[in-house]
Amino acid sequence: MSDSTISFQATDENSGVSEILYSQDNGNTWTQYTEPFEVHPIPGGADIVIEYFSIDKTGNTELVKTLTIPAPPKPAETLVVSNNPSVHNSGGIILIQKPDFP
Numbered sequence: 001m002s003d004s005t006i007s008f009q010a011t012d013e014n015s016g017v018s019e020i021l022y023s024q025d026n027g028n029t030w031t032q033y034t035e036p037f038e039v040h041p042i043p044g045g046a047d048i049v050i051e052y053f054s055i056d057k058t059g060n061t062e063l064v065k066t067l068t069i070p071a072p073p074k075p076a077e078t079l080v081v082s083n084n085p086s087v088h089n090s091g092g093i094i095l096i097q098k099p100d101f102p
Helices: none
Strands: 004-006 017-024 035-039 050-056 064-068 080-081 095-096
Touching: none
Parallel strands: 080 095
Antiparallel strands: 004 035, 017 050, 050 064
16 A cells, blocks of 8 residues: 545535644644645554544534554565575565575
8 A cells, every 4th residue: 555645624514614633643632634645554564543523613523533544564575495505685585595405
């Protein structure tokens, strides 16, 4: 999975939307949403969790909602074991040479 662009849109048919707030740290800090932003999932890392809510122009606060972007799985690694000294390590291959194989 590559980077993801996050965009929010809120509507309020009565007074209108005053602001949208979001948090990327379990609600410890809230940022006013002003424009789309990117998140960068790390393969094999933790999921990205974004909490968000809106406030209308009369001060009514929406319940906090949660968006979870799963981290992509860690890429597979290949292990090559050879007693042939002419085999070399190359792009993404881990080589262990054991010349004493039977």
